[in-house]
Amino acid sequence: xxxxxxxxxxxxxxxxxxxxxxxxxxxxxxxxxxxxxxxxxxxxxxxxxxxxxxxxxxxxxxxxxxxxxxxxxxxxxxxxxxxxxxxxxxxxxxxxxxxxxxxxxxxxxxxxxxxxxxxxxxxxxxxxxxxxxxxxxxxxxxxxxxxxxxxxxxxxxxxxxxxxxxxxxxxxxxxxxxxxxxxxxxxxxxxxxxxxxxxxxxxxxxxxxxxxxx
Amino acid sequence: xxxxxxxxxxxxxxxxxxxxxxxxxxxxxxxxxxxxxxxxxxxxxxxxxxxxxxxxxxxxxxxxxxxxxxxxxxxxxxxxxxxxxxxxxxxxxxxxxxxxxxxxxxxxxxxxxxxxxxxxxxxxxxxxxxxxxxxxxxxxxxxxxxxxxxxxxxxxxxxxxxxxxxxxxxxxxxxxxxxxxxxxxxxxxxxxxxxxxxxxxxxxxxxxxxxxxx
Numbered sequence: 001x002x003x004x005x006x007x008x009x010x011x012x013x014x015x016x017x018x019x020x021x022x023x024x025x026x027x028x029x030x031x032x033x034x035x036x037x038x039x040x041x042x043x044x045x046x047x048x049x050x051x052x053x054x055x056x057x058x059x060x061x062x063x064x065x066x067x068x069x070x071x072x073x074x075x076x077x078x079x080x081x082x083x084x085x086x087x088x089x090x091x092x093x094x095x096x097x098x099x100x101x102x103x104x105x106x107x108x109x110x111x112x113x114x115x116x117x118x119x120x121x122x123x124x125x126x127x128x129x130x131x132x133x134x135x136x137x138x139x140x141x142x143x144x145x146x147x148x149x150x151x152x153x154x155x156x157x158x159x160x161x162x163x164x165x166x167x168x169x170x171x172x173x174x175x176x177x178x179x180x181x182x183x184x185x186x187x188x189x190x191x192x193x194x195x196x197x198x199x200x201x202x203x204x205x206x207x208x209x210x211x212x213x214x
Numbered sequence: 215x216x217x218x219x220x221x222x223x224x225x226x227x228x229x230x231x232x233x234x235x236x237x238x239x240x241x242x243x244x245x246x247x248x249x250x251x252x253x254x255x256x257x258x259x260x261x262x263x264x265x266x267x268x269x270x271x272x273x274x275x276x277x278x279x280x281x282x283x284x285x286x287x288x289x290x291x292x293x294x295x296x297x298x299x300x301x302x303x304x305x306x307x308x309x310x311x312x313x314x315x316x317x318x319x320x321x322x323x324x325x326x327x328x329x330x331x332x333x334x335x336x337x338x339x340x341x342x343x344x345x346x347x348x349x350x351x352x353x354x355x356x357x358x359x360x361x362x363x364x365x366x367x368x369x370x371x372x373x374x375x376x377x378x379x380x381x382x383x384x385x386x387x388x389x390x391x392x393x394x395x396x397x398x399x400x401x402x403x404x405x406x407x408x409x410x411x412x413x414x415x416x417x418x419x420x421x422x423x424x425x426x427x428x
Contacts, residue, residue, distance in 0.1 A: 005289055023273040024284070032276060059237040062246060067281070069322040070238070075219055079344075080314035083307075093297075100294035101315055108283040108324065130293075 004103050004131050029109030033067045036208040037106045039131060040113045040199070043124060043178060044141030045170045046156055047148035049187040049195070050115040053141060056196035057113060066209055068111040071098055086167070092123060099127030106135050111208065119175045139199060140181035145170045147188045218317050218345050243323030247281045250422040251320040253345060254327045254413070257338060257392060258355030259384045260370055261362035263401040263409070264329040267355060270410035271327060280423055282325040285312055300381070306337060313341030320349050325422065333389045353413060354395035359384045361402045
């Protein structure tokens, strides 16, 4: 599979591009890892189970000796994106940067999982377009809002209903469900373990967990 | 080695933190990769050989079966940081984001190399402070400016001397050399191959290429 970086379209800003030859390629890195790199872009409501299922998938991939990394609120919002707030503009920039970092991890040969609500189709589409067609799989964590609100692990729905949080996805801000996600997961009907198994099975069927052509 | 993310100091913004338990740890990822993750932060003048030597190091690490990734102008300036220009503020933000991305790669268990001029001590120090003490090695690519200017692979020094480029590091903008870099490399005295060997030897001596305690 090609590198997600299409260098021929880019004018290089590297300060010594003429002198250096990139000796390690994306193919080398995939070969070392014995897998095809891809972004598993989880999307779903707050409380839908994105992080939980993503963690369970990572655990399964680890046990298979596969190399993955999970980008989520814990490691992105307090670090790379700590300068961003929750305005529309900042939310778009938040997803853009996560997409670019996911692309770097794909270039490194990893399977990268992202767990963010990412409510807007246009933002998710922009990330998809950053990557080669087979390097982006949309994973719709499809949990009815009633179930999410019942779980309400951090009491956010309660606060949103009370008007203490504004622009809360699913309450007073839109969630645009994926139209044709590559992977569709229903956490209200299956256990976390089963959901993770379904996703890993998809990765296997689609050929990402070995090096032969996807 | 600990995760660079010190979660206890962070109030989590993840939307389902209570429900999920992070099952795959930084130690798991290092164990799978059989190495200790670290940032090799290359710094030096334009034309000093940062990218060239970093590429040669990556190539050697690949042949040793070690997992690395190189962040440089090619994959960062056109992607994650394409919204940034060359003002002082944007240069600082450029290095900050690269540091945060390097931290994510360290968390994933990788050896990450960065090849940016990064002329200011304070910016490099800020990146160092993002990481655990043994997860940051400053690599000073120490090439006399006369040699860099003679190489001038992209004709940038010529343009800077002619006043066509302003604020060019080493000409009309300061380069603050590292005071006590962990690794000191002289490309005017050794071949690219020898420089790369010196760096890999340092990684071996310091215990990064195996899993026993660093």
